[in-house]
Amino acid sequence: MPVPVPPRHGGIAPCPGQIPMLAGVGLRPRHYADVLADPGQIAWVEVHPENYLCAGGPQHHYLTQVRERMPLSFHGVGLSLGGEERPDAAHLQRLRALAARYQPGLFSEHLAWSSHGGHYLNDLLPLPYTRENLARMIDHVGETQEALGRRILIENPSLYLAFEASEMPETAFLAELAARSGCGLLLDLNNVYVSCMNAGTDPLAYLASFPRAAVMEIHLAGHAPEFDRDGLPVLIDAHDRPVADPVWRLFARMVEHLPPVPVLIEWDSDLPDWPILLAEARRAQSIVDRVHERGGGRDVA
Amino acid sequence: MTSPDSLNSEAGFARALWDARLPRPAGVIGRAGRPAADRFDIHRNNIFASLTAALRARFPVVVRLVGEAFFADMAAIFIRRHPPVSPVIMEYGGAFAAFLKEFDAVGALPYLADIARLEWLRHLAAHGADAVPADLSPLARLAPSAMAELRFTLHPTATALSSAYPVASIWRANAVAPDLQPVLADSAGESVLIVRPHRQVLLLDLPPAGDVLIAALQEGRTLGDAAALAAARDLDFDLTLTLAALFRGGAITGFAPGHSSSN
Numbered sequence: 001m002p003v004p005v006p007p008r009h010g011g012i013a014p015c016p017g018q019i020p021m022l023a024g025v026g027l028r029p030r031h032y033a034d035v036l037a038d039p040g041q042i043a044w045v046e047v048h049p050e051n052y053l054c055a056g057g058p059q060h061h062y063l064t065q066v067r068e069r070m071p072l073s074f075h076g077v078g079l080s081l082g083g084e085e086r087p088d089a090a091h092l093q094r095l096r097a098l099a100a101r102y103q104p105g106l107f108s109e110h111l112a113w114s115s116h117g118g119h120y121l122n123d124l125l126p127l128p129y130t131r132e133n134l135a136r137m138i139d140h141v142g143e144t145q146e147a148l149g150r151r152i153l154i155e156n157p158s159l160y161l162a163f164e165a166s167e168m169p170e171t172a173f174l175a176e177l178a179a180r181s182g183c184g185l186l187l188d189l190n191n192v193y194v195s196c197m198n199a200g201t202d203p204l205a206y207l208a209s210f211p212r213a214a215v216m217e218i219h220l221a222g223h224a225p226e227f228d229r230d231g232l233p234v235l236i237d238a239h240d241r242p243v244a245d246p247v248w249r250l251f252a253r254m255v256e257h258l259p260p261v262p263v264l265i266e267w268d269s270d271l272p273d274w275p276i277l278l279a280e281a282r283r284a285q286s287i288v289d290r291v292h293e294r295g296g297g298r299d300v301a
Numbered sequence: 302m303t304s305p306d307s308l309n310s311e312a313g314f315a316r317a318l319w320d321a322r323l324p325r326p327a328g329v330i331g332r333a334g335r336p337a338a339d340r341f342d343i344h345r346n347n348i349f350a351s352l353t354a355a356l357r358a359r360f361p362v363v364v365r366l367v368g369e370a371f372f373a374d375m376a377a378i379f380i381r382r383h384p385p386v387s388p389v390i391m392e393y394g395g396a397f398a399a400f401l402k403e404f405d406a407v408g409a410l411p412y413l414a415d416i417a418r419l420e421w422l423r424h425l426a427a428h429g430a431d432a433v434p435a436d437l438s439p440l441a442r443l444a445p446s447a448m449a450e451l452r453f454t455l456h457p458t459a460t461a462l463s464s465a466y467p468v469a470s471i472w473r474a475n476a477v478a479p480d481l482q483p484v485l486a487d488s489a490g491e492s493v494l495i496v497r498p499h500r501q502v503l504l505l506d507l508p509p510a511g512d513v514l515i516a517a518l519q520e521g522r523t524l525g526d527a528a529a530l531a532a533a534r535d536l537d538f539d540l541t542l543t544l545a546a547l548f549r550g551g552a553i554t555g556f557a558p559g560h561s562s563s564n
Contacts, residue, residue, distance in 0.1 A: 050388055050389050050390065050391075051391065053389045053391065054391055054428035054429075055428065055429055055430035055431075055457070056428065056429055056430045056431035056457075056458075057427050057428040057429065057431070057497070058427070058500050059428075060431075061431075061500065077388070078387075078388020078389070079388070080388070083311060084311045088387075088388075091387070091388060091389075094389075113311065114388065115388065116311055116312065116314075116315035117312065117315060118386055119315070119319075119384040119385065119386060120384070120385040120386065120387055120388050121315065121318060121319075121344075121348050121384075122347075122348050122351050122352055122385060122388075122390060123318075123344050123347040123348045123351070125314070125318075125344060127311075160331070160337070160340040160341075160343045160344070161329045161330060161331055161337040161340040161341060162329070162330050162331075162337075163328055163329055163330070164328040164329075164330060165328055198331070198332065198340070199331075199332060199333070200332045200333040228331075228339050228340070229339045230335075232332060234340070234343070236343065
């Protein structure tokens with residue numbers, strides 16, 4: 001079933017692969033031409049590797065050119081590492097081949113599951129934070145890192161519900177996952193905000209207990225405010241609009257308490273024109289620059 | 302068969318996501334300890350909305366022919382019967398044409414399944430392997446007898462589709478025209494070549510049995526043998542028109558004299 005990904009004639013002569021400690025954007029086909037027209041505008045980009053698991057076609061044509069000009073990160077959505085079932089070996093091999101071709105500087109996945117019983121549910125689904133699920137996910141992350149031959153990052157999820165069966169807070173689950181599997185963490189501040197608002201908890205308290213030393217990337221994105229059947233607000237992790245002000249404030253606060261890490265703007269549907277997306281990345285960068293000019297961002301707790 | 306206990310597990314959670322008739326899992330909570338029935342529905346909605354959007358993008362003329370609302374209802378049934386088996390959503394939807402063929406509610410549109418086949422093949426060609434069309438100018442110097450002995454390598458994205466319905470006419474009319482076009486469903490069937498020589502997927506008309514010639518070439522037969530097979534299938538087979546489509550489509554990436562050993 002796996003489609004082999006042949007190396008392109010001549011292969012890629014990439015520019016350095018390491019993701020710089022600067023703002024990047026999630027790259028969608030709509031913006032290929034904008035990025036290539038003036039690659040100096042953005043420091044790095046991120047893509048979902050699942051969208052490139054094909055033999056050929058325009059997306060490889062453009063991504064190859066992009067990779068020749070800037071570092072690239074892979075943000076996987078399909079490994080279902082939080083699930084009961086082991087990560088799919090054939091899928092891992094396809095990802096490994098794709099990574100060999102594009103040499104991504106970072107490779108991230110999610111604290112979530114999405115496959116069960118041979119079917120893929122195409123959503124990032126929540127799991128109870130139990131000792132048993134933690135032990136299993138440590139194994140899955142370890143297996144993935146071995147198959148890919150590299151360290152991966154795991155992202156905190158957007159939650160709409162919680163489980164009575166949970167035995168520990170999410171931050172403790174992530175801390176132990178990172179400590180015992182050796183993975184890094186991707187701190188998605190929009191997800192923190194969405195989850196905390198949906199649960200009625202305090203995002204600052206969440207961040208105070210987040211294992212900061214393991215953070216290797218930050219995500220920012222927009223969410224959709226909606227209402228549930230009881231008329232109570234519920235935030236949907238829609239990635240379809242600018243980053244919300246409270247999320248910018250969380251970001252400014254976290255930058256002060258973290259060593260420099262790459263930050264990424266995710267915008268995946270209702271895509272804006274390129275200058276609007278670029279302006280979001282510049283806003284993130286200016287917040288980082290302001291903090292570091294003041295000498296902040298170094299007090300790693 | 303489904304106890305409340307089994308719902309409070311990954312298997313039960315997954316089952317309840319696929320099937321809205323099942324009770325939502327026990328043990329999930331929403332804001333400040335409130336039950337989270339409609340929070341669970343956010344995930345159900347995410348799954349069906351995202352997969353429906355993928356199918357809509359993949360089968361735009363099917364959407365056009367049945368309408369957005371009907372398509373969404375039909376897609377929900379398809380998704381439940383044929384959930385994705387891989388996290389590569391690009392590969393999802395191959396079973397849609399066969400599903401439409403058996404789906405009674407679209408029985409009045411007998412050509413719909415073939416339109417879906419055409420759109421699926423266009424989708425496969427869009428992401429298939431890249432290859433450079435061959436320079437065919439040396440062929441002009443060949444004697445007709447030498448032409449008959451040629452074996453062609455076709456572009457990896459090249460596929461021929463033959464339908465009892467005028468699929469190409471229906472597809473073109475509805476893919477580009479601003480208003481829904483009258484469907485000439487009584488017209489003769491059509492064969493088409495689908496290929497992506499460069500960035501764009503092309504759709505080229507083939508004469509009757511043109512698809513037979515292409516399939517035979519793909520099996521490695523000589524041009525002469527392939528043409529004989531096509532002519533035997535349909536008296537109206539036209540070799541020149543078929544070759545013209547292959548040439549214009551950049552669908553030939555190599556050729557070799559037939560006497561060289563070939564596997």
